Amino acid sequence: MxxxxxxxxQWHQTIDRDLPWKEDENPYKIWLSEVILQQTRVEQGKxxxxKFMDRWPTIEDLARANEDEVxxxxxxxxxxxxGRNLLKTAQQVVNEHNGQFPNExxxxxxxxxxxxxxxxxILSFAFDLPYAVIDGNVKRVISRWFDIDTPIDSKLGLAQITQSLQQIFDIEKPAKFNQAIMDFGATQCTPKPKCETCPLKQHCKAYQNNTAEFLPIKSKKTVKKSRYFHYLxxxxxxxxVINRRGENDIWSGLHELPLIESELLNEIDIQNKVNSILTNTKLDSxxxxxxxGKHILTHQNIFYQIHEVNLGKLxxxxxxxxYILYNPKEDQPLYGFPQLLKNFFLSLE
Ligand code: SF4
Incomplete structure (x- = not known):
């Protein structure tokens, strides 16, 4: 081991991943980057x-931001x-811990x-404390090194991964170990593994047993729900006209165009909806x-249409x-929108 x-x-020294948040051991930068990297890959996350560091260079700056800006x-x-939790966490760290991330x-x-x-x-990268990071990359690497075929999304599978990881974890250099194995999963032992060029194949049980491409095993299949959105x-x-989305649904807290959600895309009453938005309204056209289009989320497919309702003067x-008024050309940075509406506004320019 x-x-x-x-x-x-040795392998890690040969790759050069430019990770700006690792330039120092600032917990704020590490926390921010980790939250972003749970959503996207390194290159897309940078x-x-x-943008966040430019706008809010310290956690105190972020704690003072408003939710729409974030x-x-x-x-x-x-x-x-x-995204909303980012703001709440920053406020908690500032108000309850004097702006210092706890190291416990x-x-x-x-x-x-x-x-x-x-x-x-945070505990390993910022404070070099002996905590093993277990993300999707690490689970994949460990399941292959130890040829674990128990589903990694089961309790037993996670226990086996954790136990196996502990056998090789470097308690003296936790940050170095965590970064190396995460990078290994992100660049070498990828979902489609690069076994032929792998410098660690002699240690890899899955390689020896020809099971690498079948691992890791997942038990749960996500059943996607279809939803039909008509935006006005x-x-x-x-x-x-825009409004803020409510809680307890996707995109909560973001803004959007007035929405009619239907069972299918062809059953809507636009006039009725407009009457619930504006008083004394005469529609021009x-x-x-x-x-x-279709917007794909992890658990839902959103089929959407945008209908234009023209009025002489709003x-x-x-x-x-x-409902509030919004100027797509001038008010862009003030409000957060779901990506599909952001793209729509960009298409108007
Ligand atoms: S031999 Fe293949 S499966 Fe094993 S660690 Fe290397 S890339 Fe991953």
Whole structure:
């Protein structure tokens, strides 16, 4: 096992991953990057990391932000509850810990949105404490090195992964070990493994048993729900109408165009919906389905259409609660939108 670790470190020296959040051991940077990297890969995550660091260089700066601003920068990453938790966690660290991340497992897990994975990442990378990070990459690597065919999304599978990982974990250099094995999973032992060029194949039981490409095993298949969204682009050439989404659903807290959700895409009453948004309204024209598509989320497929409703002049006095006016060309940074609407607004430019 020591030989495996040594060769893992030798391999790690040969790759050069530019991870800006690892330039120092600042827990704020490490936490922020880990939350972003739960949503996307390193290369796609970097621009988000830079945007957040430019806008809020310290945790105190982030704690003072408002939720709309945070969601606006977060948009495109999905799982918006994680974006909202960023703000809550920053406020907790500032208000309850004087702006210093706790370096103790129990205290760190009391922070909003911080579970086992993020806690282990902060404790090891920022404080070099002996916590093994177990993300999807690590699970894949361990399941192959030890040829574990128990589903990794089962309790037993996770226990076997954890136990096997402990056999090779480097308690003296936890940060170095965690980074090396995560990078190994991200670049070498990828979902389609690069076994022929792998410097660790002599330690890999799955390679020896020809099972690498079948591992890891997952038991649960996600059944996706289909939803049908009709958005109304009620506009007067300058402004359009938007509202904030409620809680307990996808994209909660983000803004959107007025929405009619239906069982299928062809059953809507636009006039009725407009009457619930504006008072004394005379519609100039309606253009059905000016844009449509399918937006894929982890557990849902969203089939959407956008219908244009033209009015001579929109006036905020005629809007009913909770609707507000929005100028897509001027107000962009102020509000967070689901990616499909962000793309729609960009298409108007
Ligand atoms: S031999 Fe293949 S499966 Fe085994 S560690 Fe290397 S890349 Fe992964």
């Amino acid at each position: 020591i030989q495996l670790r040594r060769e893992l470190y 621009p988000y990391y830079y 969601l606006s920068l977060w948009q495109g990453l999905g799982y918006y509850s994680r 497992e129990k205290a760190i897990k009391l922070l909003k949105g911080i579970g086992d994975y993020t806690a282990a990442a 682009f009620i506009q007067d050439g300058h402004n359009c 309606i253009a059905m389905n000016i844009s449509n 006036n905020s006095d005629s809007l009913l609660i909770p």
